[in-house]
Amino acid sequence: xxxxxxxxxxxxxxxxxxxxxxxxxxxxxxxxxxxxxxxxxxxxxxxxxxxxxxxxxxxxxxxxxxxxxxxxxxxxxxxxxxxxxxxxxxxxxxxxxxxxxxxxxxxxxxxxxxxxxxxxxxxxxxxxxxxxxxxxxxxxxxxxxxxxxxxxxxxxxxxxxxxxxxxxxxxxxxxxxxxxxxxxxxxxxxxxxxxxxxxxxxxxxxxxxxxxxxxxxxxxxxxxxxxxxxxxxxxxxxxxxxxxxxxxxxxxxxxxxxxxxxxxxxxxxxxxxxxxxxxxxxxxxxxxxxxxxxxxxxxxxxxxxxxxxxxxxxxxxxxxxxxxxxxxxxxxxxxxxxxxxxxxxxxxxxxxxxxxxxxxxxxxxxxxxxxxxxxxxxxxxxxxxxxxxxxxxxxxxxxxxxxxxxxxxxx
Amino acid sequence: xxxxxxxxxxxxxxxxxxxxxxxxxxxxxxxxxxxxxxxxxxxxxxxxxxxxxxxxxxxxxxxxxxxxxxxxxxxxxxxxxxxxxxxxxxxxxxxxxxxxxxxxxxxxxxxxxxxxxxxxxxxxxxxxxxxxxxxxxxxxxxxxxxxxxxxxxxxxxxxxxxxxxxxxxxxxxxxxxxxxxxxxxxxxxxxxxxxxxxxxxxxxxxxxxxxxxxxxxxxxxxxxxxxxxxxxxxxxxxxxxxxxxxxxxxxxxxxxxxxxxxxxxxxxxxxxxxxxxxxxxxxxxxxxxxxxxxxxxxxxxxxxxxxxxxxxxxxxxxxxxxxxxxxxxxxxxxxxxxxxxxxxxxxxxxxxxxxxxxxxxxxxxxxxxxxxxxxxxxxxxxxxxxxxxxxxxxxxxxxxxxxxxxxxxxxxxxxxxxxxxxxxxxxxxxxxxxxxxxxxxxxxxxxxx
Numbered sequence: 001x002x003x004x005x006x007x008x009x010x011x012x013x014x015x016x017x018x019x020x021x022x023x024x025x026x027x028x029x030x031x032x033x034x035x036x037x038x039x040x041x042x043x044x045x046x047x048x049x050x051x052x053x054x055x056x057x058x059x060x061x062x063x064x065x066x067x068x069x070x071x072x073x074x075x076x077x078x079x080x081x082x083x084x085x086x087x088x089x090x091x092x093x094x095x096x097x098x099x100x101x102x103x104x105x106x107x108x109x110x111x112x113x114x115x116x117x118x119x120x121x122x123x124x125x126x127x128x129x130x131x132x133x134x135x136x137x138x139x140x141x142x143x144x145x146x147x148x149x150x151x152x153x154x155x156x157x158x159x160x161x162x163x164x165x166x167x168x169x170x171x172x173x174x175x176x177x178x179x180x181x182x183x184x185x186x187x188x189x190x191x192x193x194x195x196x197x198x199x200x201x202x203x204x205x206x207x208x209x210x211x212x213x214x215x216x217x218x219x220x221x222x223x224x225x226x227x228x229x230x231x232x233x234x235x236x237x238x239x240x241x242x243x244x245x246x247x248x249x250x251x252x253x254x255x256x257x258x259x260x261x262x263x264x265x266x267x268x269x270x271x272x273x274x275x276x277x278x279x280x281x282x283x284x285x286x287x288x289x290x291x292x293x294x295x296x297x298x299x300x301x302x303x304x305x306x307x308x309x310x311x312x313x314x315x316x317x318x319x320x321x322x323x324x325x326x327x328x329x330x331x332x333x334x335x336x337x338x339x340x341x342x343x344x345x346x347x348x349x350x351x352x353x354x355x356x357x358x359x360x361x362x363x364x365x366x367x368x369x370x371x372x373x374x375x376x377x378x379x380x381x382x383x384x385x386x387x388x389x390x391x392x393x394x395x396x397x398x399x400x401x402x403x404x405x406x407x408x409x410x411x
Numbered sequence: 412x413x414x415x416x417x418x419x420x421x422x423x424x425x426x427x428x429x430x431x432x433x434x435x436x437x438x439x440x441x442x443x444x445x446x447x448x449x450x451x452x453x454x455x456x457x458x459x460x461x462x463x464x465x466x467x468x469x470x471x472x473x474x475x476x477x478x479x480x481x482x483x484x485x486x487x488x489x490x491x492x493x494x495x496x497x498x499x500x501x502x503x504x505x506x507x508x509x510x511x512x513x514x515x516x517x518x519x520x521x522x523x524x525x526x527x528x529x530x531x532x533x534x535x536x537x538x539x540x541x542x543x544x545x546x547x548x549x550x551x552x553x554x555x556x557x558x559x560x561x562x563x564x565x566x567x568x569x570x571x572x573x574x575x576x577x578x579x580x581x582x583x584x585x586x587x588x589x590x591x592x593x594x595x596x597x598x599x600x601x602x603x604x605x606x607x608x609x610x611x612x613x614x615x616x617x618x619x620x621x622x623x624x625x626x627x628x629x630x631x632x633x634x635x636x637x638x639x640x641x642x643x644x645x646x647x648x649x650x651x652x653x654x655x656x657x658x659x660x661x662x663x664x665x666x667x668x669x670x671x672x673x674x675x676x677x678x679x680x681x682x683x684x685x686x687x688x689x690x691x692x693x694x695x696x697x698x699x700x701x702x703x704x705x706x707x708x709x710x711x712x713x714x715x716x717x718x719x720x721x722x723x724x725x726x727x728x729x730x731x732x733x734x735x736x737x738x739x740x741x742x743x744x745x746x747x748x749x750x751x752x753x754x755x756x757x758x759x760x761x762x763x764x765x766x767x768x769x770x771x772x773x774x775x776x777x778x779x780x781x782x783x784x785x786x787x788x789x790x791x792x793x794x795x796x797x798x799x800x801x802x803x804x805x806x807x808x809x810x811x812x813x814x815x816x817x818x819x820x821x822x823x824x825x826x827x828x829x830x831x832x833x834x835x836x837x838x839x840x841x842x843x844x845x846x847x848x849x850x851x852x853x854x855x856x857x858x859x860x
Contacts, residue, residue, distance in 0.1 A: 015852040022649070024859035029748030033854045041849070074747070184601050187850040193574055193601050195455060195481035199488055207482050382421045382598075 183356025647804025
């Protein structure tokens with residue numbers, strides 16, 4: 001029996017440049033704006049939603065708040081009684097929530113789901129936040145007592161590339177430059193007004209200080225507050241919705257494929273496991289290829305653009321060859337040849353990615369899917385990839401530990 | 412889903428930028444705050460930016476300040492410095508854009524424009540960052556080519572942080588060049604551009620300083636602490652009004668309100684009269700933060716507050732405030748994202764203090780709506796500059812959130828006349844919004860404190 005299709009009806013992203021602590025806002029305000037914004041954007045009444053999922057990493061730490069699914073009931077009286085839940089897999093939390101929601105549609109339980117990815121991170125200082133993020137690694141073995149553990153872990157990813165294939169930091173700077181450039185075109189991007197260029201990304205002064213091995217400030221994604229809400233629907237609901245919007249069902253994008261794998265937690269164990277592989281993170285590679293298999297696609301040539309997990313420039317560098325845009329170890333070629341630019345052969349992160357658009361941890365996977373939706377429906381405005389039909393996401397939790405990929409597209 | 416054809420505006424701008432570019436900007440007055448701030452901003456999109464000042468040392472100071480402001484040594488790789496006597500004619504002759512950021516003095520600017528006019532290429536654009544002088548007056552008597560290529564490009568301070576920007580064509584400015592600067596500033600410099608008329612203080616400062624000055628007038632009757640609580644963040648702003656005047660500088664505040672007071676006659680004229688105590692204290696050197704204190708001042712760990720009636724400072728801890736519980740209740744609702752409910756609580760709050768706060772907000776809304784058609788084409792221009800230039804809740808956002816009928820009642824309660832645009836909005840069907848830019852999160856304006 002064919003797996004039932006899951007459609008994406010659209011959604012809403014809050015402005016990632018906002019600092020909700022400076023606005024003196026509680027977590028619930030972020031949730032409320034995300035969900036109400038999506039209902040309004042998609043012209044869907046709250047009564048229509050049958051089940052809701054929240055992806056979030058660490059609200060217990062950042063906001064002293066758990067039980068996040070229940071906050072749906074605070075958004076609208078119509079949500080009283082709604083089945084809700086919350087999902088966590090570090091920076092991949094948003095994608096895990098999407099997977100759970102789509103599984104419920106595939107199982108035929110519900111026809112319309114709301115999925116929220118959310119994180120409020122600016123509640124604490126950078127160093128305290130850095131320690132909280134350390135719980136996405138094996139905390140007491142890799143992060144405890146380490147200042148900013150994650151830049152250091154992803155610095156080691158760069159070192160591993162250097163060891164196996166050679167790595168010139170110029171290409172990392174170019175990846176940073178491209179994400180910041182794209183962010184300037186995205187009205188919801190956190191860094192859209194920041195001062196950045198390739199020379200700055202390359203500069204080795206305190207203005208671009210080292211934070212973990214070869215990782216400097218310009219190589220890092222941001223500490224971000226944000227919520228993103230999307231609606232997933234069954235074919236029956238999508239048909240009804242399309243009709244109501246004066247569209248054809250073919251115009252509504254669907255999730256064509258997905259991949260989901262977990263590797264060992266500690267970075268050193270992952271690297272040891274991949275010693276004989278041509279891919280530094282083979283489970284990430286499988287996540288990508290699994291999505292193609294489920295979508296009936298041969299390789300990356302079927303993909304018109306990618307929203308990838310550039311928590312650091314090294315993770316985007318890794319993604320380039322893992323997506324097969326170059327042979328393993330040759331990611332620099334795609335950077336040099338302009339393949340990744342918005343008008344390139346396979347644009348990566350037209351939104352600006354995590355470096356440019358921002359990285360509210362639990363929201364990122366949902367943000368990537370929403371940006372993919374915008375691209376394949378021609379709604380990405382200034383960061384639109386021309387004639388995009390299929391977009392693929394890659395969302396990674398920990399140091400390459402949990403990885404999830406979606407392919408969203410129209411036919 | 413968006414009903415607009417995808418990319419229409421972006422495509423139009425992109426097409427404009429295909430025909431013309433800016434490869435070299437000369438900044439005049441590059442040692443001033445707006446000069447070096449703008450120079451740093453230009454380096455994000457322009458390969459060569461020349462900073463000119465009276466002396467080369469001053470220009471070097473400007474460059475150092477620009478680097479510090481955006482925290483990037485790369486500014487230096489795209490800039491060069493020089494002085495007027497040695498370099499002006501040569502570099503102005505090469506520039507695609509001459510950006511004037513001299514002292515706000517008509518004669519000083521005119522003198523340098525004499526030299527710019529002689530040295531510039533026929534096709535180069537000349538822009539001024541003036542916040543107060545008339546664009547038409549600044550280019551009066553110049554050649555046709557100069558007037559065609561001249562306009563106001565008013566960045567707000569600091570330009571690398573505040574994106575709201577006013578674009579002010581003169582009577583003779585070539586409309587195609589205005590379109591070009593709008594496209595360039597939007598797409599290359601990341602600006603939110605608002606076209607304004609050549610009216611006193613243009614749009615943002617006209618409306619914004621009216622509210623700030625009314626707050627300063629209120630401080631004649633009550634402590635600045637109370638004024639800033641009443642017209643505080645919960646009324647739709649990140650920074651309180653009197654703290655804003657301290658930051659901007661009292662002298663700048665005076666220059667702006669005096670300019671509007673002398674050169675305009677509108678229904679709120681008296682609210683633009685600088686309070687006497689400010690004049691008096693400025694004579695003794697009080698200028699706000701830059702002079703070590705204005706309405707507020709730090710003394711060690713103690714926070715001091717001006718008593719405008721005596722000119723003396725008192726400890727903030729000693730100031731007795733009336734019951735302001737309603738502000739906490741409004742803020743609590745905002746903190747949960749319940750903005751309409753918070754606004755309703757503000758409108759319904761009892762007591763003289765709440766009424767006074769509503770009077771200032773009613774004044775802001777009414778004044779803005781009365782200026783639509785005068786300082787900008789529609790209320791949207793004022794909305795955009797108040798949001799992106801002042802970080803204040805745009806007037807239309809306040810009206811949408813409280814409801815147009817409630818806004819009319821608030822203005823009537825304040826005994827102000829109701830702008831016709833608002834009476835019309837109150838009569839139209841419910842749910843129609845005045846503020847329609849869905850790229851702006853209106854929630855950010857409802858600060859919960």
